[in-house]
Amino acid sequence: MARPEFTVTSVPSPGRMHVDWEERVDFRRLHDYRLGRAREAIASAGLGAILVFDMNNIRYLTSTTIGEWARDKVARYALLTQTGEPILWDFGSAAKAHRLHAPWLRPENSRAGMTGLRGSVAPEAGLSDDVARTVLEIMREAGVAGDPLGIDIAEMPMIAALEKCGIKAVDGQQAMLDARQIKSQDEIILLSMSAALVDGVYQTIYEALKPGIRENELVAIANKQLYDMGSDDVEAINAVSGERCSPHPHVFSDRLIRPGDQAFFDIIQSYNGYRTCYYRTFNVGRATQSQRDAYKKAREWIDAAIDLVKPGVSTDTIARAWPRSQDFGFDSEMEAFGLQFGHGLGLALHERPIISRLNSLEHPVEIREGMVFALETYCPASDGHSAARIEEEIVVTRSGHEVITLFPAENLVIANAY
Numbered sequence: 001m002a003r004p005e006f007t008v009t010s011v012p013s014p015g016r017m018h019v020d021w022e023e024r025v026d027f028r029r030l031h032d033y034r035l036g037r038a039r040e041a042i043a044s045a046g047l048g049a050i051l052v053f054d055m056n057n058i059r060y061l062t063s064t065t066i067g068e069w070a071r072d073k074v075a076r077y078a079l080l081t082q083t084g085e086p087i088l089w090d091f092g093s094a095a096k097a098h099r100l101h102a103p104w105l106r107p108e109n110s111r112a113g114m115t116g117l118r119g120s121v122a123p124e125a126g127l128s129d130d131v132a133r134t135v136l137e138i139m140r141e142a143g144v145a146g147d148p149l150g151i152d153i154a155e156m157p158m159i160a161a162l163e164k165c166g167i168k169a170v171d172g173q174q175a176m177l178d179a180r181q182i183k184s185q186d187e188i189i190l191l192s193m194s195a196a197l198v199d200g201v202y203q204t205i206y207e208a209l210k211p212g213i214r215e216n217e218l219v220a221i222a223n224k225q226l227y228d229m230g231s232d233d234v235e236a237i238n239a240v241s242g243e244r245c246s247p248h249p250h251v252f253s254d255r256l257i258r259p260g261d262q263a264f265f266d267i268i269q270s271y272n273g274y275r276t277c278y279y280r281t282f283n284v285g286r287a288t289q290s291q292r293d294a295y296k297k298a299r300e301w302i303d304a305a306i307d308l309v310k311p312g313v314s315t316d317t318i319a320r321a322w323p324r325s326q327d328f329g330f331d332s333e334m335e336a337f338g339l340q341f342g343h344g345l346g347l348a349l350h351e352r353p354i355i356s357r358l359n360s361l362e363h364p365v366e367i368r369e370g371m372v373f374a375l376e377t378y379c380p381a382s383d384g385h386s387a388a389r390i391e392e393e394i395v396v397t398r399s400g401h402e403v404i405t406l407f408p409a410e411n412l413v414i415a416n417a418y
Contacts, residue, residue: 006408006410007403007405007406007410008406009192009395009402009403009404009406010402011188011189011192011395011402011404012024012189012192013189013192013193013195013196013404014189014193016193016230024189025186025189025190025272026186027063027186028104029184029186030063030184030186030187030190031063031104033184033186033187034060034061034063034179034180034184035061035080035086037179037180037182038050038060038061038080038175038176038179039080039082039083040179041175041176041178041179042080042081042082042150042175043082044175044178045150045172045174045175045178046147046148047082047147047148047149047150047170047172047175048081048082048139048142048144048145048146048147048148048149049079049080049081049082049084049135049138049139049142049144049147049149049150050079050080050149050150050151050152050172050175050176051077051078051079051135051149051150051151051152051154051172052077052078052079052080052151052152052172052176053074053076053077053151053152053153053154053158054152054153054173054176055070055071055076056180056273056346056347056348057078057152057173057176058076058077058078058088059273059347060176060179060180060347061078061080061086061088062078062086062088062102062105063102063104064088064090064098064102064105065232065273066090066091066094068233068235070091072118073091073117073118074115074117074118074153074154074155075091075114075115075117076088076089076090076091076114077089077113077115077131079135079138081138081139081142081144082142082144083142084138084142085105085106085109086105086109087109087111087138088105088109088110088111089111089112089113089114089131090110090111090112090113091112091114092112092114093112094112095110095111095112095113096110096112098110113131114127115127115128115131115155115157115158116128116155116157118155119155119157123157128155128157128158128160128161129161129164131158131161132158132161132162132164132165132167133165135149135162135165135167136165136166136167139167147168148168148169148170149162149167149168149169149170149172150169150170150171150172150173150175150176151169151170151171151172151173152172152173152176153173154169177351177352178352180344180346180347180348180351180352181344181346181351181352181353181368181371182368182369182370182371183346183370183371183372183395184370187274187346187372188370188372188395190271190272190273190274191274191275191276191345191346191372191393191395191404192395192404193271193272193274194231194269194270194271194272194274194275194276195276195278195393195404195405195406196406197226197229197230197231197269197271197276198226198267198269198276198278198405198407199405199406199407200225200229201222201225201226201267202265202267202278202280202407203407204221204222204225205218205221205222205265205280205282205415206282206413206415207415207416208221209257209263209282209284209415209416210257210284210415210416211256211257211258211259211284211285212256212257213256213257214254214255214256214257215239215240215241215252215253215254215255215257215263216239216252216253216254218239218252218257218265219237219239219252222234222237222265222267223237226267226269230271231269231270231271232270232271232272232273233269233270233273234267234268234269235268235269235270235275235349236266236268237252237265237266237267237268237269238250238251238252238264238265238266238268238279239252239253239263239265240252240263240264240265240389241255241257241258241261241262241263241264241284242255242257242258242261242262242263242385242386243385245262245263245264245380245381245385245386245387246329246380246381246384246385246386246387247329247380248339248378248387248389250338257284258284259284259285259286259418260283260284260285260286260287260288261283261284262281262282262283262284262287262291262294262381262386262387262388263281263282263283263284264279264280264281264282264387264388264389265279265280265281265282266278266279266389266391268349270347273347274345274346274347275345275346275347275348275349276345276393276405277343277345277349277374277376277391277393278374278391278393278405279376279389279390279391280389280390280391280407280409280413281295281298281388281389281390281409281412281413282412282413282414282415283412283413283414283415284414284415284416285414285415285416285417285418286414286417286418287412287414288381288383288386290381290382290383290386291381291383291386291388291412292412293381293382294379294380294381294382294386294387294388295379295388295390295411295412296412297379297388298377298378298379298388298389298390299377299388299390299409299410299411301321301322301323301340301377301379302375302376302377302390302391302392304321304322305318305321305322305342305375305377306375306392306394306401306403308321309367309375309394309396309400309401310367310396310399310400310401311367311368311369311396311398312366312367313366313367314364314365314366314367315342315353315354315355315360315364315365315366315367316360316361316362316364317364318342318355318360318375319340319342319355319356319357319360319361320357320361322340322357322377323340324357325357328340328378328379328380329380333356333357333358334358337356337358338356338376339376339377339378340356340357340376340377340378341355341356341375341376341377342354342355342356342373342374342375342376343355343373343374344371344372344373345372345373345374345393346372351373352365352371353365353367353371353373355373355375367396368396369396369397369398370396371395371396372393372394372395372396373393373394373396374391374392374393374394375391375392375394376389376390376391376392377389377390377391388412390409391405392405392409393405
């Protein structure tokens, strides 16, 4: 299986400024595309409307965000009927701010509201009941009151309030994931720009990866650089080294980096909402044959998967290119889930398609032009504690694919070689 000496891509990654001499991201075109995709998905799912509390779905429908602090509060929500305009209920004064700064939303559709801050305001206060009555009224005005209402995520009092109003609440997350799986040209550019931020961070990690620095210090350096470059959310950074590499703990620590360590990193962050999931493995100063062999095997597995990516291929074909869980030290595919793995990327870290031996062999999904997903592999070393982890982000094109994660990974990179 031949690979080029280095990876290049034709997917644009322009600067962050708007300019009059080059077409870059058109955010109003992006908003119209996402809204059109959502309306089509609602209609295809047989829903009268969709009520979303998931921050990613709210951003997809309304092109608004008020920061990561809101993500776990289930406080914001938006409603979209098949033919209507999105209505957003936001946290307190944010609604007034949207009326000033988000003219693509009708002023009357930027409203203040919340349902109780995950139960902190008791259900007896009736906030969920007020929401349910308002949703029913809007659905009646749109002529869809008798149709099901799709919900992505919600608290139990909200579901109960909708049912008390006679609204049939059904799973709406599937429709939203259907909408989000095919990316527009603007989304693909934003994903490429997001990956470019991480290209730069890996150069910094490569230079800083020396004995005596700690995993958490590298995480701090990466966080600062990402926010300096324009990231709007550093969701997580895995920094895993030495004896912590196998099994993969999925969390960084304060471990001191030592000579000869194998170390891998995953940088999960977003630029204008569009996320990266981007692993790279390094050795510090030197590498043993066991570590080199693990890296070579992880590279072979990911290359085999990448080579298969093109429209019309189904995800079971890719999953079969990877080893069974028992072949690399795990008892089941559930226990090994996320190690030989593929997942859609967009406003969320995990979108469609999800590719693994756990789900794809019996429930395959057809790969389509415009999908963007990450493929990742993991190989423990024969020394019993080292391991290699590689991940590439893939854009599915009309004729095949392009890789947009460009920091060198064809061979094991030795940082600060002795």
